Amino acid sequence: MRPIQMVDTRSQYHKIKAQVDTAVAEVMESSAFINGKAVQDFSENLAEYIGSKHCIPCANGTDALQIAMMALDLRPGDEVITPSFTYIATTEVIALLRLTPVFAEVDAKTFCIDPASVEKLITPKTKAIVPVHLYGQAAPMEEIMAIAKKHDLYVIEDNAQAIGCDYIFSGNKKKKTGTIGHIGTTSFYPSKNLGAFGDGGAIFTDDDELGNKMKMITNHGQSKRYYHDIVGCNSRLDTLQAAILNIKLKYLDEYIAARRKVADYYDAAFANEKKITTAFRAPYSYHVFHQYTLLVEGGENPNDYRNGLNEFLAKHDIPSMLYYPVPGHKQKMFEHFNVSSQSMPVTDWLTERVISLPMHTELDEEQLSFITTKVLEYFKK
Ligand SMILES: Cc1ncc(COP(=O)(O)O)c(C=O)c1O
Numbered sequence: 001m002r003p004i005q006m007v008d009t010r011s012q013y014h015k016i017k018a019q020v021d022t023a024v025a026e027v028m029e030s031s032a033f034i035n036g037k038a039v040q041d042f043s044e045n046l047a048e049y050i051g052s053k054h055c056i057p058c059a060n061g062t063d064a065l066q067i068a069m070m071a072l073d074l075r076p077g078d079e080v081i082t083p084s085f086t087y088i089a090t091t092e093v094i095a096l097l098r099l100t101p102v103f104a105e106v107d108a109k110t111f112c113i114d115p116a117s118v119e120k121l122i123t124p125k126t127k128a129i130v131p132v133h134l135y136g137q138a139a140p141m142e143e144i145m146a147i148a149k150k151h152d153l154y155v156i157e158d159n160a161q162a163i164g165c166d167y168i169f170s171g172n173k174k175k176k177t178g179t180i181g182h183i184g185t186t187s188f189y190p191s192k193n194l195g196a197f198g199d200g201g202a203i204f205t206d207d208d209e210l211g212n213k214m215k216m217i218t219n220h221g222q223s224k225r226y227y228h229d230i231v232g233c234n235s236r237l238d239t240l241q242a243a244i245l246n247i248k249l250k251y252l253d254e255y256i257a258a259r260r261k262v263a264d265y266y267d268a269a270f271a272n273e274k275k276i277t278t279a280f281r282a283p284y285s286y287h288v289f290h291q292y293t294l295l296v297e298g299g300e301n302p303n304d305y306r307n308g309l310n311e312f313l314a315k316h317d318i319p320s321m322l323y324y325p326v327p328g329h330k331q332k333m334f335e336h337f338n339v340s341s342q343s344m345p346v347t348d349w350l351t352e353r354v355i356s357l358p359m360h361t362e363l364d365e366e367q368l369s370f371i372t373t374k375v376l377e378y379f380k381k
Contacts (some may be wrong), residue, residue: 057201057236084329087323142181166237186203273379295354
């Protein structure tokens, strides 16, 4: 059996090696490492794929969120509502810009932001909501957009984990996540569904004014060369990464299908184990399975019991991850916001029970059979 990895970018690369190597060699020969032709090509191709008027490539998914918030002219002290149960990048940029992160609860089944919780947190200082499409599943965007409209708030979708996911509206109309709010952001971190061979990110909007402004912000606020109208930053997608991503974008739907197949395998294998809750698929979302995350319930202390599975699997050379062991409101960096004692029963409950299994496009039946057998063995102990 091939060694099992959490993410196997090497095997995936080998399948498209000839194309990638040619594209990389072309960039090397052109020496246009910054803003070369591939960057523009990729931006156009991705805008078309996702269905957004503007796609602004940038250096990573964290910058993408920061640039989005800078473009909205949010001021120090403005409140931004976001889930506590997310990767730190979402909430960190809020604090970095001297805004106030306000932590919302998530739904226990979808792991995504809970609209009822958002509504309760709105104050006159609230300016924006940042839903996260966690693990590849869409947040309930219809409800979030309705709340935003009612209270005149901006919505920035953190789509780092769900590129390619379709949101299915009540009338059955579909839109890709990242194109529903005022701005959408994503990451091309190598393990992401559309992963570069280094860092990368992008920002989406249909709004011309915001689109132009965000493009300027990524380039030192420049309107024309050496004329800097607003404070920006330096956040570019390398030409090399754009050239690679341009190739991988053609396979994104195939990659998503492969991930969903793995998820189907896990679902079927664990269906009868009462101590496991398998990944829920919300009817409004086409889950793209950035992660396959189980909820594990057992033992006197659920946290220890879940950690025990993590350790048991590691002993059998099966990696598994705890995304995320500490929720945002309990992170030391946010201590001064006095949020650690905030009541977050669902978030705290999930934090002690979630465990993510290997999920990528290259898992074969032999590996999946081994993983599922070992997981089930843990519950027989
Ligand atoms: C939900 C979420 N938001 C933001 C980011 C930040 O992306 P990056 O690592 O490219 O800065 C990530 C990924 O790492 C993420 O998972």
